[in-house]
Amino acid sequence: MLNIKGLNKVCVIGMGLLGASVTMAAMRAFPKVLIVGFSHRDSTRKKARRLNTANHIAETLEEAVRDADMVILATPVMTFKGYFRQIASFLKSGCVVTDVGSTKVCVHKWAKKNLPKDVYFVGSHPIAGSEKRGVEYARDDLLAAARCILTQTPKTNKQAVKFTKGFWTALGCRVETLTPVKHDKIYGFISHLPHITAAAIVNASNFEDMKFAGKGFIDTSRVASSPADVWTDILLTNSRNITRGIDRLARQLRALRGAVHTKNARRIAWLLEKARAKRQTLIEYKLNKRELM
Amino acid sequence: MLNIKGLNKVCVIGMGLLGASVTMAAMRAFPKVLIVGFSHRDSTRKKARRLNTANHIAETLEEAVRDADMVILATPVMTFKGYFRQIASFLKSGCVVTDVGSTKVCVHKWAKKNLPKDVYFVGSHPIAGSEKRGVEYARDDLLAAARCILTQTPKTNKQAVKFTKGFWTALGCRVETLTPVKHDKIYGFISHLPHITAAAIVNASNFEDMKFAGKGFIDTSRVASSPADVWTDILLTNSRNITRGIDRLARQLRALRGAVHTKNARRIAWLLEKARAKRQTLIEYKLNKRELM
Numbered sequence: 001m002l003n004i005k006g007l008n009k010v011c012v013i014g015m016g017l018l019g020a021s022v023t024m025a026a027m028r029a030f031p032k033v034l035i036v037g038f039s040h041r042d043s044t045r046k047k048a049r050r051l052n053t054a055n056h057i058a059e060t061l062e063e064a065v066r067d068a069d070m071v072i073l074a075t076p077v078m079t080f081k082g083y084f085r086q087i088a089s090f091l092k093s094g095c096v097v098t099d100v101g102s103t104k105v106c107v108h109k110w111a112k113k114n115l116p117k118d119v120y121f122v123g124s125h126p127i128a129g130s131e132k133r134g135v136e137y138a139r140d141d142l143l144a145a146a147r148c149i150l151t152q153t154p155k156t157n158k159q160a161v162k163f164t165k166g167f168w169t170a171l172g173c174r175v176e177t178l179t180p181v182k183h184d185k186i187y188g189f190i191s192h193l194p195h196i197t198a199a200a201i202v203n204a205s206n207f208e209d210m211k212f213a214g215k216g217f218i219d220t221s222r223v224a225s226s227p228a229d230v231w232t233d234i235l236l237t238n239s240r241n242i243t244r245g246i247d248r249l250a251r252q253l254r255a256l257r258g259a260v261h262t263k264n265a266r267r268i269a270w271l272l273e274k275a276r277a278k279r280q281t282l283i284e285y286k287l288n289k290r291e292l293m
Numbered sequence: 294m295l296n297i298k299g300l301n302k303v304c305v306i307g308m309g310l311l312g313a314s315v316t317m318a319a320m321r322a323f324p325k326v327l328i329v330g331f332s333h334r335d336s337t338r339k340k341a342r343r344l345n346t347a348n349h350i351a352e353t354l355e356e357a358v359r360d361a362d363m364v365i366l367a368t369p370v371m372t373f374k375g376y377f378r379q380i381a382s383f384l385k386s387g388c389v390v391t392d393v394g395s396t397k398v399c400v401h402k403w404a405k406k407n408l409p410k411d412v413y414f415v416g417s418h419p420i421a422g423s424e425k426r427g428v429e430y431a432r433d434d435l436l437a438a439a440r441c442i443l444t445q446t447p448k449t450n451k452q453a454v455k456f457t458k459g460f461w462t463a464l465g466c467r468v469e470t471l472t473p474v475k476h477d478k479i480y481g482f483i484s485h486l487p488h489i490t491a492a493a494i495v496n497a498s499n500f501e502d503m504k505f506a507g508k509g510f511i512d513t514s515r516v517a518s519s520p521a522d523v524w525t526d527i528l529l530t531n532s533r534n535i536t537r538g539i540d541r542l543a544r545q546l547r548a549l550r551g552a553v554h555t556k557n558a559r560r561i562a563w564l565l566e567k568a569r570a571k572r573q574t575l576i577e578y579k580l581n582k583r584e585l586m
Contacts, residue, residue, distance in 0.1 A: 127507035147505065186502045193497075194513040196553075197490055199568035200545035204538070205483055210575050212440065213483045214420035216516045218576075218585070220487040223509045225572045228565035235561050239553045245497070246550045250543060252493035257539045260489075260532045268528050272521035275492035279518045282503050283511075292511070 002094065002120070002159040004166030007033050011068040013061070013083060015039040015048040018100050018129055019074030020138030022171070023054040028140050029170040038064035039135075048135050062090045070167060072124070073099035078233040080107055084114035093118040096160045100126055102187060103237040104151040104180035112155075120160030123151030123180060125187070126173055131225035141172075145290055148173035151180045174289070188241025192234060193249060196242065198224035295387065295413070295452040297459030300326050304361040306354070306376060308332040308341040311393050311422055312367030313431030315464070316347040321433050322463040331357035332428075341428050355383045363460060365417070366392035371526040373400055377407035386411040389453050393419055395480060396530040397444040397473035405448075413453030416444030416473060418480070419466060424518035434465075438583055441466035444473045467582070481534025485527060486542060489535065491517035 010026055012019045015037045026035045037054035038061060039045050049057045058064035065071050065087045073080055080099060091097070097119055101107055104123045111121035128146040130137065148168040152161050165175045178186070201217075202210075202224045210217070235242055259267040286292040303319055305312045308330045319328045330347035331354060332338050342350045351357035358364050358380045366373055373392060384390070390412055394400055397416045404414035421439040423430065441461040445454050458468045471479070491514045495503075503510070528535055552560040579585040 127505070129507075147507070149505070186505050190498055190502050190506045190510050194494055194510050196546070196549050197494060198513055199565050200542055200549055201487055201490060202568040202572050203548075203564065204486075204541040204545045205571075207571060207574070209479045209483050210571075211578060212420070212442070212479050213575065213579075214422075214440070217483050217487050218579070219512045219515050220491055221568075221572055222512050224565075224568040225576070226569070228562050228569050231565050232558055232562040235553050235565075236556055236558055239556055243550055243554050246546055246553075248497040249493055250546060252497045253489070253539055253543060255496075256489050256493055257536055260528050260539075261536050263529055263532055265525055265529055269521050269525040271496065272492050272517075272524050272528075275495040275514075275517040276519070276521050278498075278500060278503075279495050279514055281500070282506065283518070285504060286506075286511070 002096065002157075002163045004163055004170070007069050007167075009034040009036065009068045010070045010072065010167075011036045011038065011058075011064045012054070012072045012074055013038050013064065013087075014073060014075035015044050015053060015057070015135045016074065017133055017135070017137045018126070018142070019072075020048060020051075020053040020135040021128070021140065021142035022072060022074060022100065022126075024138055024140035025143050025171040026167075027055060029172075036064055036068070044135055051135060051138070053135060053138055061086055065090045067092055068095060070096045070098070070163075073097075073101070076230045076233040077101040077103055077107065077237050081110040081114060084110055088114060088116055091116060091119045095119045096163050097121045098124040098164050100124055102191065102234045104183045106237040108151065108153055108180045120157045122156060122160050122164040123183070124164060124168065125149040125151070125183065126168065131222055133227045133230075143168075144172040146173050147291065148175050149183055150175055150177045151183050152177060153180065174291075184238050185241050188238050189245045189248070192238055192242050193245035195223050195226070195231060196235070196246060197249065198222065295389065295450075295456045297456055297463070300362050300460075302327040302329065302361045303363045303365065303460075304329045304331065304351075304357045305347070305365045305367055306331050306357065306380075307366060307368035308337050308346060308350070308428045309367065310426055310428070310430045311419070311435070312365075313341060313344075313346040313428040314421070314433065314435035315365060315367060315393065315419075317431055317433035318436050318464040319460075320348060322465075329357055329361070337428055344428060344431070346428060346431055354379055358383045360385055361388060363389045363391070363456075366390075366394070369523045369526040370394040370396055370400065370530050374403040374407060377403055381407060381409055384409060384412045388412045389456050390414045391417040391457050393417055395484065395527045397476045399530045401444065401446055401473045413450045415449055415453050415457040416476070417457060417461065418442040418444070418476065419461065424515055426520045426523075436461075437465040439466050440584065441468050442476055443468060443470045444476050445470060446472065467584075477531050478534050481531050482538045482541070485531055485535050486538035488516050488519070488524060489528070489539065490542065491515065
């Protein structure tokens, strides 16, 4: 029964940069499927309609999810629990519910507690986005060649995972599967920690000094321009991994500080070269996988 | 006598990414001036010739700087003292000597001590470059629209500053002047600190986790791919400002850690929003100044 070829209606809740990019990519990938978007904001619904980001922009949550074979949450993570409760009674039996949130342990927990037993939850995290926000920045190729991490627990329905995988694959993503615990650990270190660091660097700088900044500062701090509300939710729902990450980073900063303070040229060079070589290997890996051009 | 219109010969010592970009841009800006490059490496001299990066690639330092109206050092900062000593006896009286180094206090000190009294030293720091290295990545537009900071002390010859300003302006740079002390303080915070942070983030990450990285990690860590030897010299020659910068950053990281650890949503949001708004103002400033496109 759960077959991506039988897909008739997909609903995306939240028409920001990522949500609207999903509907746009889905319209291209599934031209015969009804792709519906919803936003709780009147102004966003209007913009989403004007920009043709979905086949239909629903006025109510009920209208949005009713009869959908797949519902995708694309709002800030902390709103998911409320949405699960609100949509629970409208969902079709056998519907696959997923999301595009950046943390996964809490989402699985909320889904288990609040969604009806006859719908299937699978976690999704497409590794795509930008520091920009809003439906006006959505693009139908934002997800092309992106990784998409699916999360499943031992209780997750295997057919629903396959179905969700089929959906993201059709949108151009390279799909991989992790447990929610493993996912939050990895992304705490390699996504949430760089985010915190970018914000800390900006907060540590004088504005008058920043005017002299070159491309290095601009790139290093880019993600600090991301929406604060979206990221507050991410940090709140992955606090343990993030504080661990900050502690790891602080140790590395102390190592470099010590070498610089004592003007230990050999040790500075060793620490910088270690980072350079490691990042070089990463870039080659990403180029090989065509995740970088 | 010191007039940029009277320029006949310019010599750049060091034909890496930045040095060769300077000779290429100078050939375009001053088609009637002899632009000479030098590298102590035979292989670099050969590549620099093959790629037509200068009118002439000299075989010896003496040949390179003899009769030059302007000599520009574009090698790692710690080599400057040695080069000043080696070129001192070959320099024409009235020659302007400058550099493209990222730290300035030490360079002024070495110039004062090692250059003859009848040549003029002015510090230069074009805010351009990339994480790449080598003459093969040089581009004649690398300096276009870049800031170039000139550094001068009360003893620096004003005519020589004007001359140097004329040179970089002709290459498309927006020139500003600072004291070496002020320069090193500002760039310690907004260039050398982000560099250290990028290296620390890479060193703090497991390679297996890094494979899952998205664009945020890639951008935040970009400068960690820069040549370790060049950056070792920068960190060695600006250690006090850098350790101060690390301490400032550590305070901001502790503030964020505390808010995340206690799940204080309001405080997390406030810290992230402060960074977001500050960086947004910076981006608008840079767009206005046409330093970003």
